[in-house]
Amino acid sequence: MDWHFPYFILTALVVLVLAGTLLLFRAYRTLRRDYAVLSARLAQQQNDLIGLSAAAVQVDRRILDQERRLRDCDEKLASLASQETGYQSYRAAIERLKDGADPRELASQLGLSLSEANLLAHLYAERES
The missing domain is CATH 1.20.5 (Single alpha-helices involved in coiled-coils or other helix-helix interfaces)
Structure with a gap:
């Protein structure tokens, strides 16, 4: 075993x-x-x-x-x-005033207020005289 x-x-x-x-x-x-x-x-x-x-x-x-x-x-x-962006629109308004434009036309065409257009027309008229 x-x-x-x-x-x-x-x-x-x-x-x-x-x-x-x-x-x-x-x-x-x-x-x-x-x-x-x-x-x-x-x-x-x-x-x-x-x-x-x-x-x-x-x-x-x-x-x-x-x-x-x-x-x-x-x-x-x-x-x-x-x-001066406003200067350009005023310049264009003065040129048109020289051409005999009415302030109301400037106000509607250039986006100016009527008082601004009248003032420019008044100032331009004084310079011309």
Whole structure:
């Protein structure tokens, strides 16, 4: 009987090693599958990051373009504000008064008030005499 007992232990150890190997192989397959899933997710996130970066560059370009356009508009507005726009309509009114226009015509055509047109006619008449 002494020979049977070590064979029983040896058989049990072989069975345990085989069971452990089977468990390790199943764990290896699970880890391999999880690795493939994580690799696919990582690739997708990298693609998403590339897309977001490209979109951010486009947004930056649009913002810079809008800022440039806004600066241009501000400069135009400042130059228009510095010009005397009323001076031009008064100048046109004086030219028409020289041609013999009536103050009522000036008021309706140039957008002046009747009192402004009368004042220009009065001032122009004084300069002529």
